[in-house]
Amino acid sequence: MDASTTGCAAAGLALLYVIYRRFTRISIADVPGPAPESFLLGNLRELFQEQAGESDFLWQKEFGDCLRIKGALGEDGLLISDPKAIQYIFQTSGYNFPKWHERREFSRMFNGRSLTWAEGSTHKRQRKVMLPAFGAPETKALLPVFQSVAEQMTSKWKDILDVSDSQSVELNVTSYLTRATLDAIGIGAFDYNFGAMEDGNNPVVRAYSNLLVDTFGRPSALRIFAQGIMHHVPSPILTKIFDNLNSPSVGRVREMTRMLGKLGKQLVDEKSGALSLGGKGSRDVMSLLVRANVAEDDRVKLSEDEMLSQMRTIMFAGHETITNTMGFILLELARHPEVQARLREEIRATEAAVRARGASTFTNGDLEGMVYTVAVMKEVMRIHPVVPHLFRESTRDDAVPLFKPITTSSGKVLDEVPIPKGMKIIISVAAYNRNKDVWGDDAHAFDPDRWLSNDGDGRKTKAPSLGVYGNLLTFASGLRSCIGWRFAVMEVQAFLIELISNFEFSLTENSKQLRRESCGVMVSTVEGEVEKGGQVPLRIPVVDRD
Numbered sequence: 001m002d003a004s005t006t007g008c009a010a011a012g013l014a015l016l017y018v019i020y021r022r023f024t025r026i027s028i029a030d031v032p033g034p035a036p037e038s039f040l041l042g043n044l045r046e047l048f049q050e051q052a053g054e055s056d057f058l059w060q061k062e063f064g065d066c067l068r069i070k071g072a073l074g075e076d077g078l079l080i081s082d083p084k085a086i087q088y089i090f091q092t093s094g095y096n097f098p099k100w101h102e103r104r105e106f107s108r109m110f111n112g113r114s115l116t117w118a119e120g121s122t123h124k125r126q127r128k129v130m131l132p133a134f135g136a137p138e139t140k141a142l143l144p145v146f147q148s149v150a151e152q153m154t155s156k157w158k159d160i161l162d163v164s165d166s167q168s169v170e171l172n173v174t175s176y177l178t179r180a181t182l183d184a185i186g187i188g189a190f191d192y193n194f195g196a197m198e199d200g201n202n203p204v205v206r207a208y209s210n211l212l213v214d215t216f217g218r219p220s221a222l223r224i225f226a227q228g229i230m231h232h233v234p235s236p237i238l239t240k241i242f243d244n245l246n247s248p249s250v251g252r253v254r255e256m257t258r259m260l261g262k263l264g265k266q267l268v269d270e271k272s273g274a275l276s277l278g279g280k281g282s283r284d285v286m287s288l289l290v291r292a293n294v295a296e297d298d299r300v301k302l303s304e305d306e307m308l309s310q311m312r313t314i315m316f317a318g319h320e321t322i323t324n325t326m327g328f329i330l331l332e333l334a335r336h337p338e339v340q341a342r343l344r345e346e347i348r349a350t351e352a353a354v355r356a357r358g359a360s361t362f363t364n365g366d367l368e369g370m371v372y373t374v375a376v377m378k379e380v381m382r383i384h385p386v387v388p389h390l391f392r393e394s395t396r397d398d399a400v401p402l403f404k405p406i407t408t409s410s411g412k413v414l415d416e417v418p419i420p421k422g423m424k425i426i427i428s429v430a431a432y433n434r435n436k437d438v439w440g441d442d443a444h445a446f447d448p449d450r451w452l453s454n455d456g457d458g459r460k461t462k463a464p465s466l467g468v469y470g471n472l473l474t475f476a477s478g479l480r481s482c483i484g485w486r487f488a489v490m491e492v493q494a495f496l497i498e499l500i501s502n503f504e505f506s507l508t509e510n511s512k513q514l515r516r517e518s519c520g521v522m523v524s525t526v527e528g529e530v531e532k533g534g535q536v537p538l539r540i541p542v543v544d545r546d
C-alpha cells in the first residue's frame with residue numbers, strides 16, 4: 001500500500017472512531033466555544049499557527065475560562081484557564097490526567113523515556129530519584145556558576161562594543177543567551193563545560209540551534225491535521241511510525257539525540273570513576289543519576305537508558321526555557337525604559353551594600369532582598385510563559401469543578417463540567433496567567449508593581465492557589481510541576497543583575513515586529529524571518545557607571 005492510500009485509510013478509520021465516540025459518551029457539545037474554522041482542522045490552526053496565546057485571549061474574553069474547542073474531524077475538547085479546574089487536574093486528581101499520548105511520543109523522540117515522558121508509578125519513581133538535586137540548598141550552591149557564566153557573556157558583549165565606532169550595537173541577544181544557558185546547565189547539572197560561550201560553532205550549539213522552530217514552528221495545515229488524528233492511533237503503532245519517520249527535521253532531532261547520548265555516556269563513565277574512587281556523595285544531578293543507575297533498590301533505580309534520557313531532558317528543558325524567558329525579560333525592559341531604570345537603581349544600591357561589607361559578589365541573601373528585580377521577573381513570566389499550553393486527557397468519566405461557573409448554550413449554569421473518559425484538554429497557561437478573575441481587570445497590562453503589595457502575591461482575588469512560583473502557572477503545578485523552577489529563577493536573576501548592571505537595552509525596528517511562536521516552548525521570532533529561529537534584536541550601548 002502506498003503512503004497516500006495508507007493516509008486515507010487511517011483518516012477514514014479515525015473519522016469512524018470519532019463518530020462512534022461522539023454518540024456513545026458524555027457530551028460537552030453544550031459548553032460554549034468558538035465556531036470551528038473547518039471540519040478537518042476545527043480550531044487547531046488558530047491555536048498553533050497564530051501567535052501563542054492570541055486565540056486563547058480572544059476566546060477567554062468571549063466564552064470564559066472553560067470553553068469547548070474543536071479538534072480534527074470535529075472532535076470536542078476543552079480549553080481551560082479556570083484556577084479551580086486547573087487545581088483539580090494538576091493537584092487533586094493525582095495521575096488521572098496524563099499527558100496526550102502523541103505528545104509523549106514527541107517527548108520520547110527528543111529526550112527518551114524520561115521524566116517528561118513518564119506517567120504513573122514510573123514517573124513517581126523517576127521524580128523521587130531526581131528531586132533531591134533540585135532543592136533550595138542544592139540550587140543556592142549554584143549561584144557562583146550562574147554569575148561566572150553571566151560575566152563571560154558580559155565580557156563577550158563588551159569586546160563587541162569595544163570595536164564598534166558608535167559605542168552601541170544591535171545584537172540578537174537570543175543567540176548569546178542560548179549559549180550561556182547551555183554552559184550554565186552543563187556546569188550546574190553535570191559539572192561539564194560545553195564551552196558554548198567561547199565557541200558559538202561548537203557541535204552541541206549547532207545541534208540545538210533553532211531546533212524547536214525547525215521542528216514545530218508554523219506547522220502546515222497538513223501537519224496540524226496529522227497531529228490532530230494521531231490521538232486515535234494506539235501508542236505502540238505511533239512509536240513504530242515515529243521511529244521510522246524520515247524528514248529533515250526528524251533527522252536533526254535524531255542527530256541531536258545521538259550526539260547528546262554519546263556525550264552523556266562519556267560523562268557517566270567519568271563520574272562513575274570518581275564515585276567509585278570515593279567521591280563525596282554529592283547531591284548534584286549527575287551524581288544522583290549515576291548512583292540511581294547502580295542502586296539495588298528497585299524503587300529508586302534507573303536503567304542506563306533512563307539515566308541517559310534524564311540527562312538529555314535536563315539539558316533540553318533547562319536551556320531553551322531560560323533562553324526565551326531571558327529574551328522576553330530584556331524585550332520588556334527595552335519596551336519599558338522606566339522599569340529598566342528602576343531595576344538598575346535597585347541593582348546599584350545592592351552593589352553598594354555588597355561593597356560596603358568588603359565583598360565583591362552578590363550572595364543568595366542579596367538576591368532574596370531585591371524585591372523589585374523579583375517583581376520584574378515574575379511579571380515577565382506571567383505575561384510571557386514560555387510553555388504556553390499543557391496537554392492532558394481524562395482517564396475516566398469525571399466532573400471538573402470551576403471557580404467561575406459557566407452558562408451552557410441551553411442556559412444551564414454549571415459549577416462543574418462533566419467530562420467523558422478520553423477527553424482532550426488543553427490547559428492554557430497563557431490565558432490563566434492573564435485571567436481577570438485571578439489577577440484583576442488589568443491582567444493584560446505589564447505592571448511589576450502588582451507584586452509589591454499583598455505579601456508578594458500578585459493575585460487580586462481569592463482564587464485557588466496553584467504554586468509553585470507566585471501562583472503563576474508558568475512552571476505548571478502539582479505532581480508534574482517543573483522540577484527545575486528554583487534553578488531557573490536563580491539563573492535568570494543572576495543573568496539579569498549582571499546584564500542590567502553593565503548594559504542598557506533599547507528597541508530596534510526588528511524588535512518592534514516580534515512574534516511569540518508556538519513551538520512547544522514559546523520562541524520569540526521576527527515577523528517574516530521565522531526560518532532564522534529565535535531572535536530578540538536589541539540595541540545595546542555601554543552603561544555609564546557614574
Ligand code: HEM
Pocket residue numbers: 099115116127189313314317318319321322325385386387390391473474475476479480481482483484485487488
Ligand atoms: C523559565 C524556565 C522554565 C520554565 C518556564 C519551565 C516550565 C516547565 C513546565 C510548564 C513544565 C511542565 C510540563 C508539562 O507538564 O507538560 C516543566 C516540567 C519540567 N521541567 Fe521545567 N521549566 C523551566 C526550566 C527548567 C529547568 C532549568 C529545568 C532543569 C534544570 C527543568 C526541568 C524540567 C523537568 C525535568 C520537567 C518534567 C517534570 C515532571 O514531569 O515531573 N525546567 N517545566
